[in-house]
Amino acid sequence: xxxxxxxxxxxxxxxxxxxxxxxxxxxxxxxxxxxxxxxxxxxxxxxxxxxxxxxxxxxxxxxxxxxxxxxxxxxxxxxxxxxxxxxxxxxxxxxxxxxxxxxxxxxxxxxxxxxxxxxxxxxxxxxxxxxxxxxxxxxxxxxxxxxxxxxxxxxxxxxxxxxxxxxxxxxxxxxxxxxxxxxxxxxxxxxxxxxxxxxxxxxxxxxxxxxxxxxxxxxxxxxxxxxxxxxxxxxxxxxxxxxxxxxxxxxxxxxxxxxxxxxxxxxxxxxxxxxxxxxxxxxxxxxxxxxxxxxxxxxxxxxxxxxxxxxxxxxxxxxxxxxxxxxxxxxxxxxxxxxxxxxxxxxxxxxxxxxxxxxxxxxxxxxxxxxxxxxxxxxxxxxxxxxxxxxxxxxxxxxxxxxxxxxxxxxxxxxxxxxxxxxxxxxxxxxxxxxxxxxxxxxxxxxxxxxxxxxxxxxxxxxxxxxxxxxxxxxxxxxxxxxxxxxxxxxxxxxxxxxxxxxxxxxxxxxxxxxxxxxxxxxxxx
Numbered sequence: 001x002x003x004x005x006x007x008x009x010x011x012x013x014x015x016x017x018x019x020x021x022x023x024x025x026x027x028x029x030x031x032x033x034x035x036x037x038x039x040x041x042x043x044x045x046x047x048x049x050x051x052x053x054x055x056x057x058x059x060x061x062x063x064x065x066x067x068x069x070x071x072x073x074x075x076x077x078x079x080x081x082x083x084x085x086x087x088x089x090x091x092x093x094x095x096x097x098x099x100x101x102x103x104x105x106x107x108x109x110x111x112x113x114x115x116x117x118x119x120x121x122x123x124x125x126x127x128x129x130x131x132x133x134x135x136x137x138x139x140x141x142x143x144x145x146x147x148x149x150x151x152x153x154x155x156x157x158x159x160x161x162x163x164x165x166x167x168x169x170x171x172x173x174x175x176x177x178x179x180x181x182x183x184x185x186x187x188x189x190x191x192x193x194x195x196x197x198x199x200x201x202x203x204x205x206x207x208x209x210x211x212x213x214x215x216x217x218x219x220x221x222x223x224x225x226x227x228x229x230x231x232x233x234x235x236x237x238x239x240x241x242x243x244x245x246x247x248x249x250x251x252x253x254x255x256x257x258x259x260x261x262x263x264x265x266x267x268x269x270x271x272x273x274x275x276x277x278x279x280x281x282x283x284x285x286x287x288x289x290x291x292x293x294x295x296x297x298x299x300x301x302x303x304x305x306x307x308x309x310x311x312x313x314x315x316x317x318x319x320x321x322x323x324x325x326x327x328x329x330x331x332x333x334x335x336x337x338x339x340x341x342x343x344x345x346x347x348x349x350x351x352x353x354x355x356x357x358x359x360x361x362x363x364x365x366x367x368x369x370x371x372x373x374x375x376x377x378x379x380x381x382x383x384x385x386x387x388x389x390x391x392x393x394x395x396x397x398x399x400x401x402x403x404x405x406x407x408x409x410x411x412x413x414x415x416x417x418x419x420x421x422x423x424x425x426x427x428x429x430x431x432x433x434x435x436x437x438x439x440x441x442x443x444x445x446x447x448x449x450x451x452x453x454x455x456x457x458x459x460x461x462x463x464x465x466x467x468x469x470x471x472x473x474x475x476x477x478x479x480x481x482x483x484x485x486x487x488x489x490x491x492x493x494x495x496x497x498x499x500x501x502x503x504x505x506x507x508x509x510x511x512x513x514x515x516x517x518x519x520x521x522x523x524x525x526x
Contacts, residue, residue: 025142029151031196032135033158035094038101038193039131040159042070042124042186044166049179051305051463056179059114061438064233064430067301069118071426072229073125075419076222079271081130082412084213085137087269090408091201094134095194100127102190109183120183133415136395137408138201145400146344146511152392153337157330159391167304167319175314216263217271224256225420232427272413279401282410284506285394286417288350288499292357292390293421295492295499298429299361299383300325302485307376308463309481310369321373325380332388344511346393351503353389358496360386365490369482390499394418400511429488436484444476 046053046066054063085093104123111117139151173181231249239245264270276282307318336349360383367376395411402410466477 027200028142028202029139029154031193031200032138033155034189034193034196035098035131036135036155036158037162038098038186038189039128039135040162041166041169041189042101042128044162045170045173045182046179049170049174049182051308052174053117053179054114055465057111057114057117059117061434062114062118064427064434065118066114066121068229068233068427068430070121070125070128071297071419071422072226073122074129075125075416075422076225077126077129078133078412078416078419079221079409080218080412081133082137082408082410082415083269083271085130085134086406086408087213089203090134090138090141091197091203093130094138094197094201097127097130097134098190098194098197100124101131102187103127105183105186105190109180124186129419133408133412136399136415137411140399140407140411142202144512145396147341148396148399149337149340149346149393149511151337152396153334153340156333156337156388156392159329159333161326161330167322169319171314171317171319212269214264214267214269214271217260217267220256220260220263221271224253224260227253227256228420229424229427232424233431235431272416273406273409276402276410276413281397281401281506281509282414284502285350285397286414287502288354288390289394289414289418290421291495291499291502292354292387292394293418294425294428295357295361295421295495296387296425297422298425298492299364299489301426302429302433303380305463306481306485309466310478311373312463312467312478314463321377322380324377325384328381328384329388330384332385333392336389336393340393340396340511345508346397346511347503347506347508349389349393350397350506351500353386353393354496354500354503356382356386356389358386358493358500360384361489361493361496365486365488365493367482367486369478386496396511397506400509425492429485429492432488433485437480440480440484441477444480445473 050063050066054060054066059066081093081097101124104120104125104127106120107123108117108120111120136152136155139155140148143151169185170179170182173179173185227249231246231253234249235241235246261274264272264274304318304322307313307321311318311321313321332353340346340349360379363379363382364376367379395414398410398414399407466474469477
C-alpha cells in the first residue's frame with residue numbers, strides 16, 4: 001500500500017488544546033457561579049431584613065408566605081426547567097429564568113403591602129427554580145463525574161458565602177438605604193448573569209425535533225405541590241387540622257398525585273420519568289434529600305429572626321452570628337468535594353453529614369435566652385458542617401447514575417423532592433412557630449398595652465421595637481420567641497436519622513471519567 005493511500009494519522013491533542021479547554025470550562029464555571037450567587041443571595045438576603053419588612057408592611061401574621069411563596073414557586077418549576085433544558089438546551093432556558101427572577105425583584109422592590117411583596121417573591125421563585133438546577137446541569141454537560149466533585153464543592157461554597165453575605169447585606173440594607181434595595185440589587189446582578197450566560201455558556205440544541213412538552217404532568221404536579229404546602233401553612237393555624245378546608249386539601253393532594261403518576265405513565269415525554277425510580281441510588285438519595293430538606297430549611301429559615309429577638313442585636317450582627325454555620329458548610333463542602341475528586345469515593349460523606357445534622361439540631365433545641373452567643377455559634381457550626389457534607393454530594397450521586405443526555409431531568413427531579421422537603425420544612429416550622437408565638441404572646445402579654453392592641457399590635461413587634469421596650473415587657477416577648485421555636489428543632493432530629501439510615505444502603509458506583517452526551521430518551525414506565 002502506498003503512502004498516498006494511507007489514512008492520515010490522528011492529530012494528537014496538544015497542551016495548548018488542553019489549556020484552551022480548561023479556560024473554556026473556567027469561564028463557563030464563572031458564569032454559572034454568578035447565576036448561583038444570584039439565586040443563593042436571594043434565599044438569604046431577606047432573612048435578617050424580614051422582621052423589619054413584615055413589621056413595616058403590617059404583615060407579621062403572613063411572614064411565613066414571604067419565605068414559603070418563593071420556595072413553593074421554585075419547587076413547582078424545577079422539573080419543568082430540567083426537562084425543557086434537556087430538550088432545548090441550557091442557554092435559552094437559563095436566560096428566561098434570570099429574566100423572570102429580575103421581574104420578581106422589580107415587583108418586590110415596588111411592593112406597598114405584604115400581598116404585593118409575596119407576589120414578587122413568587123415571581124422570583126418562578127425564575128429562581130431554574131437558576132440552581134440549570135447551573136448544576138450545565139457543569140455536568142462539560143465536566144466528567146470524577147472531576148465534578150471539586151466543582152460541586154465550590155458550588156456549595158458559593159451557597160455558603162452567599163448565606164453569610166446575604167444576611168449581612170440584608171442587615172446593612174435594612175439599617176442603611178432600606179430593605180427595598182435587597183430587591184433592586186438583583187437587577188444589575190441579574191443582567192451580569194445574563195451577560196455571562198450569553199458569552200460563556202455554549203449553545204447546544206439537545207433535540208432538534210423538540211418533542212411536545214408534558215403540559216398535563218406539569219399542571220398536575222404544580223397542583224399537588226401547591227395543595228400540599230397549603231395544608232402545611234394553614235393546618236393548625238388558619239384552620240384546624242380536621243377542618244373541612246384542610247381535609248379537602250388533603251384529598252386534593254392525594255388525587256392530584258395519583259393523577260400525576262397515571263399521566264406520567266402515559267406521557268410520551270414525561271416531566272418526571274417514572275423510570276428514574278428504577279435506579280436504587282436515585283430513590284435512596286431522593287428520600288434522604290427530602291428528609292434533610294425538611295430539617296435544614298425548617299431550622300435555618302427562622303434562626304436570624306430568633307437571634308435578633310432573643311439576643312437583642314441588630315440585623316447586621318444577626319448576620320454575623322450566622323457566619324459559623326456557613327463557615328462550617330463552606331469548609332465541609334470544599335474539602336469533601338476535593339476528596340471525592342481525588343479518591344472517587346463519595347458514600348461516607350452524606351452519611352456523616354446526616355448524622356452531624358441530627359446532632360446540630362439536637363444541640364440547638366437545648367438553647368435558652370441566657371445561652372452564651374459563642375455556644376450558639378458553635379451549635380450552628382456543627383449544623384453547617386453536616387449540611388456541607390450532604391447537599392452537593394447527593395446531587396453528584398444522582399448525576400453519576402444517568403447518561404448526560406438526561407442529566408438535567410434527573411438533577412431537577414432530585415432537587416424537586418429536596419425542595420418539597422424545604423417547602424414543607426419552612427411551611428410546617430413557620431406555621432407551628434407562628435401559631436405558638438401568637439398564643440404565647442397573648443398569654444405572656446395579657447393585660448398589657450400590646451395585648452390590648454390585638455393582632456395589629458403583635459404585627460408591629462419588630463426587633464427594633466422590642467429592643468426599646470421596658471425589661472418587664474421585653475422579657476416575656478423574647479421568652480415567647482424562644483419557647484415557640486427551639487423545641488421544634490428537636491422534633492426534626494428523626495428526619496436526620498431517616499436520612500442516615502437510607503444513605504447506608506447507597507450502592508457505590510465508579511464515577512464516570514468521560515462526559516456522555518448520547519441522544520438518550522427516557523420513556524415513561526408502562
